[in-house]
Amino acid sequence: MRLAPPPSAHSLRLVIVVILVMGASPSPAMSSGCPDRCVCDDQRVVQCAGQHLTRFPADLPLTTRQLIISNNRIAELPPLALNYLSDLVYLDCSNNSLTELSESTFGNLRQLAYLDLSFNTLTRVEDRTFGPLASLVMLRLTDNPGLADIHPDAFSENAALQVLDVSRNNLTALNVSSLVALPALRSMGLSGNPWSCACDNEDLCLWVHVEGFKFQEEGQTVCGAPADLRGRRVAEVGPGLRARCHQALGSWDYLFFILIGFVIFAAGTVSAWGMGVVMVLYERYVKRKDAQGDPEGGGRGEAEGEGGERVEMGRTGRTSSEGRGHPGNGDRKASHGV
Numbered sequence: 141m142r143l144a145p146p147p148s149a150h151s152l153r154l155v156i157v158v159i160l161v162m163g164a165s166p167s168p169a170m171s172s173g174c175p176d177r178c179v180c181d182d183q184r185v186v187q188c189a190g191q192h193l194t195r196f197p198a199d200l201p202l203t204t205r206q207l208i209i210s211n212n213r214i215a216e217l218p219p220l221a222l223n224y225l226s227d228l229v230y231l232d233c234s235n236n237s238l239t240e241l242s243e244s245t246f247g248n249l250r251q252l253a254y255l256d257l258s259f260n261t262l263t264r265v266e267d268r269t270f271g272p273l274a275s276l277v278m279l280r281l282t283d284n285p286g287l288a289d290i291h292p293d294a295f296s297e298n299a300a301l302q303v304l305d306v307s308r309n310n311l312t313a314l315n316v317s318s319l320v321a322l323p324a325l326r327s328m329g330l331s332g333n334p335w336s337c338a339c340d341n342e343d344l345c346l347w348v349h350v351e352g353f354k355f356q357e358e359g360q361t362v363c364g365a366p367a368d369l370r371g372r373r374v375a376e377v378g379p380g381l382r383a384r385c386h387q388a389l390g391s392w393d394y395l396f397f398i399l400i401g402f403v404i405f406a407a408g409t410v411s412a413w414g415m416g417v418v419m420v421l422y423e424r425y426v427k428r429k430d431a432q433g434d435p436e437g438g439g440r441g442e443a444e445g446e447g448g449e450r451v452e453m454g455r456t457g458r459t460s461s462e463g464r465g466h467p468g469n470g471d472r473k474a475s476h477g478v
Protein backbone atom coordinates (compact mmCIF):
# COMPACT_ATOMS: atom_id res chain seq x y z
CA MET A 141 0.00 0.00 0.00
CA ARG A 142 2.84 2.28 0.93
CA LEU A 143 4.24 1.43 -2.46
CA ALA A 144 1.39 3.08 -4.30
CA PRO A 145 3.04 6.28 -5.48
CA PRO A 146 1.12 9.50 -5.09
CA PRO A 147 0.26 11.19 -8.39
CA SER A 148 3.01 13.76 -8.02
CA ALA A 149 5.62 11.04 -7.60
CA HIS A 150 4.11 9.28 -10.58
CA SER A 151 4.52 12.32 -12.78
CA LEU A 152 8.04 12.85 -11.48
CA ARG A 153 8.85 9.29 -12.38
CA LEU A 154 7.51 9.99 -15.86
CA VAL A 155 9.83 12.96 -16.09
CA ILE A 156 12.76 10.75 -15.11
CA VAL A 157 11.72 8.13 -17.64
CA VAL A 158 11.58 10.85 -20.29
CA ILE A 159 15.04 12.06 -19.33
CA LEU A 160 16.33 8.49 -19.48
CA VAL A 161 14.73 7.95 -22.86
CA MET A 162 16.34 11.14 -24.09
CA GLY A 163 19.66 9.59 -23.17
CA ALA A 164 20.61 12.16 -20.59
CA SER A 165 21.18 10.07 -17.51
CA PRO A 166 20.50 12.34 -14.55
CA SER A 167 23.45 13.10 -12.33
CA PRO A 168 22.74 12.63 -8.62
CA ALA A 169 23.05 16.37 -8.22
CA MET A 170 20.04 16.90 -10.49
CA SER A 171 17.77 14.19 -9.10
CA SER A 172 14.72 15.40 -7.31
CA GLY A 173 12.40 12.45 -7.79
CA CYS A 174 11.81 9.39 -5.66
CA PRO A 175 13.73 6.16 -6.23
CA ASP A 176 12.06 3.12 -7.65
CA ARG A 177 10.17 1.06 -5.01
CA CYS A 178 10.55 3.81 -2.43
CA VAL A 179 8.07 6.23 -0.98
CA CYS A 180 9.04 9.84 -0.52
CA ASP A 181 7.03 12.33 1.49
CA ASP A 182 7.10 16.06 1.96
CA GLN A 183 8.81 15.64 5.32
CA ARG A 184 11.84 14.62 3.31
CA VAL A 185 11.50 11.01 4.42
CA VAL A 186 12.39 8.28 1.93
CA GLN A 187 11.00 4.91 2.89
CA CYS A 188 12.36 1.86 1.03
CA ALA A 189 12.02 -0.84 3.71
CA GLY A 190 11.40 -4.46 2.73
CA GLN A 191 11.52 -3.98 -1.04
CA HIS A 192 13.92 -6.82 -1.85
CA LEU A 193 16.43 -4.22 -2.92
CA THR A 194 19.88 -5.62 -3.58
CA ARG A 195 21.40 -2.22 -4.27
CA PHE A 196 21.36 1.13 -2.60
CA PRO A 197 18.50 3.12 -4.18
CA ALA A 198 19.59 5.43 -6.94
CA ASP A 199 18.39 8.99 -7.52
CA LEU A 200 17.51 9.86 -3.98
CA PRO A 201 16.26 13.41 -3.43
CA LEU A 202 19.25 15.45 -2.37
CA THR A 203 17.29 17.02 0.45
CA THR A 204 16.48 13.66 2.07
CA ARG A 205 16.58 13.89 5.83
CA GLN A 206 15.45 10.38 6.69
CA LEU A 207 16.33 7.33 4.67
CA ILE A 208 14.99 3.92 5.60
CA ILE A 209 16.39 1.05 3.60
CA SER A 210 15.96 -1.67 6.22
CA ASN A 211 14.86 -5.27 5.53
CA ASN A 212 16.43 -5.52 2.11
CA ARG A 213 19.47 -7.38 0.79
CA ILE A 214 21.69 -4.41 0.08
CA ALA A 215 25.32 -5.49 0.11
CA GLU A 216 27.03 -2.14 -0.09
CA LEU A 217 26.63 1.51 0.86
CA PRO A 218 28.19 3.40 -2.06
CA PRO A 219 30.11 6.39 -0.62
CA LEU A 220 29.49 8.59 -3.65
CA ALA A 221 25.69 8.28 -3.66
CA LEU A 222 25.41 8.41 0.13
CA ASN A 223 27.56 11.47 0.58
CA TYR A 224 25.41 13.62 -1.70
CA LEU A 225 22.86 13.45 1.08
CA SER A 226 24.47 16.05 3.31
CA ASP A 227 21.12 16.84 5.03
CA LEU A 228 20.67 13.27 6.17
CA VAL A 229 19.78 13.06 9.84
CA TYR A 230 18.39 9.54 10.09
CA LEU A 231 19.70 6.44 8.30
CA ASP A 232 18.30 2.99 8.93
CA CYS A 233 20.24 0.26 7.13
CA SER A 234 19.25 -2.55 9.47
CA ASN A 235 18.61 -6.09 8.22
CA ASN A 236 20.64 -6.00 5.02
CA SER A 237 23.73 -7.80 3.75
CA LEU A 238 26.36 -5.17 4.47
CA THR A 239 29.77 -6.78 4.96
CA GLU A 240 32.03 -3.78 4.86
CA LEU A 241 32.17 -0.10 5.70
CA SER A 242 35.01 2.06 4.54
CA GLU A 243 36.57 5.23 5.78
CA SER A 244 34.68 7.19 3.11
CA THR A 245 31.25 5.53 3.54
CA PHE A 246 29.94 8.24 5.88
CA GLY A 247 32.48 10.88 4.88
CA ASN A 248 30.06 13.79 4.45
CA LEU A 249 27.14 13.02 6.75
CA ARG A 250 27.79 15.72 9.31
CA GLN A 251 24.11 16.08 10.27
CA LEU A 252 23.52 12.38 10.83
CA ALA A 253 22.19 11.76 14.31
CA TYR A 254 20.77 8.24 14.03
CA LEU A 255 22.47 5.31 12.33
CA ASP A 256 21.26 1.74 12.41
CA LEU A 257 23.52 -1.00 11.07
CA SER A 258 21.99 -3.87 13.00
CA PHE A 259 21.25 -7.27 11.45
CA ASN A 260 23.96 -7.14 8.84
CA THR A 261 27.06 -9.25 8.24
CA LEU A 262 29.76 -6.82 9.23
CA THR A 263 32.90 -8.42 10.61
CA ARG A 264 34.90 -5.43 11.76
CA VAL A 265 34.76 -1.73 12.47
CA GLU A 266 37.81 0.26 11.55
CA ASP A 267 39.35 3.33 13.03
CA ARG A 268 38.00 6.12 10.81
CA THR A 269 34.62 4.71 9.72
CA PHE A 270 32.45 6.81 12.07
CA GLY A 271 34.94 9.66 12.44
CA PRO A 272 33.09 12.18 10.24
CA LEU A 273 29.77 11.69 12.05
CA ALA A 274 30.17 14.63 14.40
CA SER A 275 26.43 14.83 15.20
CA LEU A 276 25.84 11.13 15.76
CA VAL A 277 23.69 10.61 18.84
CA MET A 278 22.59 7.00 18.49
CA LEU A 279 24.41 4.13 16.84
CA ARG A 280 22.88 0.70 16.66
CA LEU A 281 25.34 -1.97 15.66
CA THR A 282 23.69 -5.11 17.00
CA ASP A 283 23.15 -8.60 15.61
CA ASN A 284 26.10 -8.84 13.26
CA PRO A 285 26.99 -12.42 14.19
CA GLY A 286 30.51 -12.25 12.73
CA LEU A 287 31.44 -8.86 14.14
CA ALA A 288 34.49 -9.63 16.26
CA ASP A 289 36.67 -6.58 16.03
CA ILE A 290 36.05 -2.92 16.84
CA HIS A 291 39.01 -0.59 16.61
CA PRO A 292 39.90 1.10 19.93
CA ASP A 293 39.40 4.55 18.41
CA ALA A 294 36.34 3.70 16.28
CA PHE A 295 34.07 6.05 18.30
CA SER A 296 36.64 8.43 19.68
CA GLU A 297 35.50 11.37 17.52
CA ASN A 298 31.76 10.89 18.07
CA ALA A 299 31.57 13.43 20.87
CA ALA A 300 27.76 13.69 20.60
CA LEU A 301 27.19 9.95 20.95
CA GLN A 302 24.65 9.16 23.67
CA VAL A 303 23.56 5.62 22.88
CA LEU A 304 25.80 2.88 21.52
CA ASP A 305 24.48 -0.63 21.11
CA VAL A 306 26.83 -3.44 20.09
CA SER A 307 24.71 -6.25 21.53
CA ARG A 308 24.58 -9.78 20.06
CA ASN A 309 27.74 -9.67 17.99
CA ASN A 310 30.83 -11.90 18.28
CA LEU A 311 32.90 -9.51 20.37
CA THR A 312 35.27 -10.91 22.96
CA ALA A 313 37.05 -7.71 23.94
CA LEU A 314 36.45 -4.00 23.60
CA ASN A 315 39.05 -1.36 24.36
CA VAL A 316 37.05 1.15 26.38
CA SER A 317 39.70 3.85 26.67
CA SER A 318 38.02 6.14 24.12
CA LEU A 319 34.47 5.14 25.10
CA VAL A 320 34.84 6.16 28.73
CA ALA A 321 36.04 9.55 27.50
CA LEU A 322 32.89 10.24 25.41
CA PRO A 323 31.22 13.13 27.23
CA ALA A 324 27.60 12.42 26.29
CA LEU A 325 27.50 8.62 26.38
CA ARG A 326 24.74 7.49 28.70
CA SER A 327 23.61 4.12 27.40
CA MET A 328 25.62 1.15 26.18
CA GLY A 329 24.44 -2.23 24.96
CA LEU A 330 26.97 -5.05 25.31
CA SER A 331 24.79 -8.08 25.97
CA GLY A 332 24.91 -11.29 23.97
CA ASN A 333 28.60 -11.18 23.12
CA PRO A 334 31.06 -13.90 24.20
CA TRP A 335 33.07 -11.48 26.36
CA SER A 336 36.47 -12.46 27.52
CA CYS A 337 36.71 -12.19 31.30
CA ALA A 338 40.50 -12.24 31.31
CA CYS A 339 43.09 -9.55 31.79
CA ASP A 340 42.88 -8.46 28.13
CA ASN A 341 39.34 -7.22 28.80
CA GLU A 342 39.76 -6.18 32.40
CA ASP A 343 38.92 -2.50 31.77
CA LEU A 344 35.56 -3.31 30.16
CA CYS A 345 34.59 -5.64 33.03
CA LEU A 346 35.48 -2.99 35.58
CA TRP A 347 33.61 -0.30 33.67
CA VAL A 348 30.42 -2.39 33.65
CA HIS A 349 30.94 -3.04 37.36
CA VAL A 350 31.42 0.62 38.26
CA GLU A 351 28.81 2.20 35.94
CA GLY A 352 26.32 -0.66 35.75
CA PHE A 353 23.38 1.73 35.35
CA LYS A 354 24.67 2.72 31.91
CA PHE A 355 24.38 -0.75 30.48
CA GLN A 356 21.24 -2.11 28.87
CA GLU A 357 20.51 -5.76 29.71
CA GLU A 358 23.46 -5.84 32.04
CA GLY A 359 22.21 -9.21 33.31
CA GLN A 360 22.81 -10.71 29.86
CA THR A 361 26.27 -9.19 29.59
CA VAL A 362 28.16 -12.34 30.51
CA CYS A 363 31.55 -13.96 30.11
CA GLY A 364 32.18 -16.38 27.23
CA ALA A 365 35.66 -17.24 28.43
CA PRO A 366 37.62 -18.48 30.32
CA ALA A 367 35.79 -21.75 31.00
CA ASP A 368 35.56 -21.30 34.78
CA LEU A 369 33.84 -17.91 34.41
CA ARG A 370 31.56 -18.72 31.48
CA GLY A 371 28.03 -17.40 32.04
CA ARG A 372 29.05 -15.19 34.97
CA ARG A 373 28.02 -11.54 34.74
CA VAL A 374 30.82 -9.33 33.45
CA ALA A 375 30.04 -6.74 36.15
CA GLU A 376 30.33 -9.37 38.85
CA VAL A 377 33.81 -10.56 37.84
CA GLY A 378 35.21 -7.04 37.36
CA PRO A 379 36.73 -6.47 40.81
CA GLY A 380 38.06 -10.04 41.12
CA LEU A 381 39.62 -9.70 37.69
CA ARG A 382 41.33 -6.51 38.70
CA ALA A 383 42.83 -8.20 41.76
CA ARG A 384 43.81 -11.26 39.74
CA CYS A 385 45.41 -9.33 36.87
CA HIS A 386 47.32 -7.02 39.16
CA GLN A 387 48.49 -9.90 41.30
CA ALA A 388 49.84 -11.51 38.16
CA LEU A 389 51.60 -8.25 37.43
CA GLY A 390 52.71 -8.15 41.07
CA SER A 391 54.51 -11.47 40.86
CA TRP A 392 56.71 -9.98 38.15
CA ASP A 393 57.25 -7.01 40.39
CA TYR A 394 58.18 -9.32 43.24
CA LEU A 395 60.62 -11.14 41.00
CA PHE A 396 62.08 -7.82 40.02
CA PHE A 397 62.37 -6.72 43.64
CA ILE A 398 63.95 -10.04 44.65
CA LEU A 399 66.45 -9.64 41.82
CA ILE A 400 67.20 -6.06 42.77
CA GLY A 401 67.45 -7.08 46.43
CA PHE A 402 69.85 -9.83 45.53
CA VAL A 403 71.98 -7.48 43.46
CA ILE A 404 72.12 -4.94 46.27
CA PHE A 405 72.90 -7.69 48.79
CA ALA A 406 75.65 -9.11 46.56
CA ALA A 407 77.11 -5.67 45.95
CA GLY A 408 77.04 -4.97 49.70
CA THR A 409 78.70 -8.28 50.50
CA VAL A 410 81.39 -7.82 47.89
CA SER A 411 82.17 -4.27 48.96
CA ALA A 412 82.23 -5.29 52.66
CA TRP A 413 84.59 -8.13 51.79
CA GLY A 414 86.76 -5.75 49.77
CA MET A 415 86.81 -3.27 52.65
CA GLY A 416 87.72 -6.11 55.05
CA VAL A 417 90.56 -7.22 52.81
CA VAL A 418 91.86 -3.66 52.55
CA MET A 419 91.65 -3.22 56.33
CA VAL A 420 93.46 -6.51 57.02
CA LEU A 421 96.15 -5.72 54.47
CA TYR A 422 96.62 -2.26 55.91
CA GLU A 423 96.84 -3.60 59.45
CA ARG A 424 99.36 -6.22 58.34
CA TYR A 425 101.36 -3.56 56.55
CA VAL A 426 101.41 -1.36 59.63
CA LYS A 427 102.40 -4.32 61.86
CA ARG A 428 105.13 -5.42 59.46
CA LYS A 429 106.37 -1.87 59.32
CA ASP A 430 106.40 -1.78 63.11
CA ALA A 431 108.22 -5.14 63.23
CA GLN A 432 110.83 -3.95 60.69
CA GLY A 433 110.97 -0.58 62.40
CA ASP A 434 112.51 -1.93 65.72
CA PRO A 435 116.06 -1.37 64.44
CA GLU A 436 114.81 1.64 62.60
CA GLY A 437 112.89 2.46 65.81
CA GLY A 438 116.34 2.91 67.47
CA GLY A 439 116.99 5.58 64.90
CA ARG A 440 113.73 7.18 65.85
CA GLY A 441 114.83 6.86 69.51
CA GLU A 442 118.06 8.54 68.57
CA ALA A 443 116.13 11.37 67.08
CA GLU A 444 114.23 11.61 70.35
CA GLY A 445 117.47 11.24 72.17
CA GLU A 446 118.88 14.07 70.15
CA GLY A 447 115.95 16.16 71.22
CA GLY A 448 116.51 15.05 74.78
CA GLU A 449 120.18 15.88 74.42
CA ARG A 450 119.22 19.25 73.12
CA VAL A 451 117.03 19.70 76.14
CA GLU A 452 119.77 18.41 78.32
CA MET A 453 122.22 20.61 76.54
CA GLY A 454 119.92 23.54 77.26
CA ARG A 455 119.74 22.36 80.80
CA THR A 456 123.44 21.85 81.01
CA GLY A 457 123.83 25.25 79.42
CA ARG A 458 121.63 26.67 82.10
CA THR A 459 123.41 24.73 84.82
CA SER A 460 126.71 25.73 83.39
CA SER A 461 125.59 29.35 83.33
CA GLU A 462 124.28 28.88 86.85
CA GLY A 463 127.54 27.26 87.63
CA ARG A 464 129.13 30.19 86.05
CA GLY A 465 126.88 32.48 87.98
CA HIS A 466 127.70 30.80 91.15
CA PRO A 467 131.34 31.32 90.76
CA GLY A 468 130.46 34.87 89.74
CA ASN A 469 128.40 35.21 92.82
CA GLY A 470 131.14 33.56 94.70
CA ASP A 471 133.43 36.03 93.10
CA ARG A 472 131.18 38.86 94.06
CA LYS A 473 130.79 37.27 97.43
CA ALA A 474 134.44 36.83 97.46
CA SER A 475 134.93 40.41 96.37
CA HIS A 476 132.28 41.42 98.92
CA GLY A 477 134.18 39.50 101.46
CA VAL A 478 137.32 41.20 100.36
Ligand SMILES: *[C@@H]1O[C@H](CO)[C@@H](O)[C@H](O)[C@H]1NC(C)=O
Nearest residue numbers: 190192210211212213235259
Ligand atom coordinates in the same frame (compact mmCIF):
# COMPACT_ATOMS: atom_id res chain seq x y z
C1 LIG B 1 14.79 -9.00 7.70
O1 LIG B 1 14.19 -8.76 6.47
C2 LIG B 1 13.47 -9.84 5.94
C3 LIG B 1 12.95 -9.43 4.61
O2 LIG B 1 14.00 -9.05 3.78
C4 LIG B 1 12.35 -10.22 6.90
O3 LIG B 1 11.68 -11.37 6.41
C5 LIG B 1 12.94 -10.53 8.26
O4 LIG B 1 11.89 -10.79 9.17
C6 LIG B 1 13.75 -9.35 8.73
N1 LIG B 1 14.40 -9.69 9.96
C7 LIG B 1 14.39 -8.89 11.02
C8 LIG B 1 15.14 -9.36 12.21
O5 LIG B 1 13.83 -7.80 11.01
Ligand SMILES: *[C@@H]1O[C@H](CO)[C@@H](O)[C@H](O)[C@H]1NC(C)=O
Nearest residue numbers: 284285286287288310311312
Ligand atom coordinates in the same frame (compact mmCIF):
# COMPACT_ATOMS: atom_id res chain seq x y z
C1 LIG C 1 33.04 -15.88 16.45
O1 LIG C 1 34.44 -15.86 16.75
C2 LIG C 1 35.00 -17.13 16.95
C3 LIG C 1 36.45 -16.92 17.29
O2 LIG C 1 36.59 -15.99 18.32
C4 LIG C 1 34.85 -17.97 15.72
O3 LIG C 1 35.38 -19.26 15.95
C5 LIG C 1 33.39 -18.06 15.34
O4 LIG C 1 33.26 -18.75 14.14
C6 LIG C 1 32.80 -16.68 15.19
N1 LIG C 1 31.38 -16.77 14.95
C7 LIG C 1 30.84 -16.28 13.84
C8 LIG C 1 29.38 -16.46 13.74
O5 LIG C 1 31.50 -15.75 12.97
Ligand SMILES: *[C@@H]1O[C@H](CO)[C@@H](O)[C@H](O)[C@H]1NC(C)=O
Nearest residue numbers: 292293315316317318340343
Ligand atom coordinates in the same frame (compact mmCIF):
# COMPACT_ATOMS: atom_id res chain seq x y z
C1 LIG D 1 43.45 0.82 24.09
O1 LIG D 1 43.65 1.70 23.02
C2 LIG D 1 44.53 2.76 23.30
C3 LIG D 1 44.55 3.68 22.09
O2 LIG D 1 44.63 2.98 20.91
C4 LIG D 1 45.90 2.19 23.64
O3 LIG D 1 46.79 3.22 23.95
C5 LIG D 1 45.77 1.25 24.83
O4 LIG D 1 47.01 0.65 25.12
C6 LIG D 1 44.73 0.19 24.56
N1 LIG D 1 44.51 -0.57 25.77
C7 LIG D 1 44.55 -1.90 25.81
C8 LIG D 1 44.30 -2.53 27.14
O5 LIG D 1 44.77 -2.58 24.82
